[in-house]
Amino acid sequence: MRTSIVRSVQSAIARSSSSSSRTYVCARAYSSDSVPERKVAVLGAAGGIGQPLALLMKLNPLVSKLSLYDIAGTPGVAADVSHINTRSEVCGYAGEEHLGKALEGADVVIIPAGVPRKPGMTRDDLFNINAGIVKSLCTAIAKYCPHALVNMISNPVNSTVPIAAEVFKKAGTYDEKRLFGVTTLDVVRAKTFYAGKANVNVAEVNVPVIGGHAGITILPLFSQATPKANLSDEVIKALTKRTQDGGTEVVEAKAGKGSATLSMAYAGAIFADACLKGLNGVPDVVECSYVQSNVTELPFFASKVRLGKNGVEEVLGLGPLSDYEKETLESLKPELLSSIEKGIKFANQS
Ligand SMILES: NC(=O)c1ccc[n+]([C@@H]2O[C@H](COP(=O)([O-])OP(=O)(O)OC[C@H]3O[C@@H](n4cnc5c(N)ncnc54)[C@H](O)[C@@H]3O)[C@@H](O)[C@H]2O)c1
Ligand SMILES: O=C(O)C[C@H](O)C(=O)O
Secondary structure, three states: OHHHHHHHHHHHHHHHHHOOOOOOOEEOOOOOOOOOOOEEEEEOOOOOOHHHHHHHHHOOOOOOEEEEEEOOOHHHHHHHHHOOOOOOEEEEEEOHHHHHHHHOOOOEEEEOOOOOOOOOOOHHHHHHHHHHHHHHHHHHHHHHOOOOEEEEOOOOHHHHHHHHHHHHHHHOOOOHHHEEEOOHHHHHHHHHHHHHHHOOOHHHOEOOEEEOOOHHHEEEOHHHOEOOOOOOHHHHHHHHHHHHOHHHHHHHHHOOOOOOOHHHHHHHHHHHHHHHHHHOOOOOEEEEEEEEOOOOOOOEEEEEEEEEOOEEEEEOOOOOOOHHHHHHHHHHHHHHHHHHHHHHHHHHHO
């Protein structure tokens, strides 16, 4: 992903002298026969995450059609990114009446639609607004692109993924292999924080993050981190806490102006790229994601997942855990279960 973005930017700069201005909502750049056609839709594309995510997906050579949907503001975002001379055709759709067109034929749908936290709030405090948004967007997905891979970013992810599953079940379109809670930002953070303490090259670091995506439900497995480093128990605990509180760190620093957007767009682009690679048959594509799972007794759980032509090819096990990780895993289960149940209840009562 990183290499392909750099290549896209380099080739875009090399070709920049021939750009022309366009004012229409859909703009075609150029086609490529070497990789399959793939449509990616971003719902909430005019928002803090949506805009940089639109940029990063426009730089992805695996995307042939980029569909940007929001309740308002998307024609401008679409016109803007459409001038970037990369492969994809870009279309901007504003307003619910255009949602069907935005979704039709999508292979991957990324959902960063919904309100972000302010200081003092938990992700669960977003439930009342975002649950309804996710429910209506998933109802449309079931109708217009029931086979798409859905990348859920909207919080609280621990509940919005079960909501999406229930909506798809009711519509008769649920396929557990195609629904993903995006927890990549937790992995991105764990890698960055670990590299800083272990004094290793961050580009080489791998750290699985399991559980869910809120506070104590986020469990980075530093005992499995590579390259190996001899970190003390205190340092591991501090790294775990910082990863769990990474979102809050950004919310507080932004002081009322929202939550992580740029790092989330990066993480979302990494995960969508992995989904596209899996769909295209690239072997051994593995990312952590919050999916339907039987790795623990909880019905949804984040762990390493192998991606393939149908979405989830295999939910991988947790591997050996340290005593600290075993204890932390047990203590996160009640909160995660209650968030899952809250989502399921919401989807079935309203
Ligand atoms: N999974 C993660 O790791 C992670 C990380 C960061 C943020 N988030 C979550 O992502 C969500 C979006 O964050 P943001 O900073 O981009 O917020 P934002 O307010 O900047 O943008 C949200 C966008 O969603 C749009 N929207 C609202 N209702 C919609 C609907 N029904 N259909 C389509 N679009 C709609 C808004 O118009 C807005 O443009 C929040 O819930 C936030 O908590 C998740
Ligand atoms: O913390 C938040 O509210 C946003 C997001 O879930 C994050 O982890 O940054």
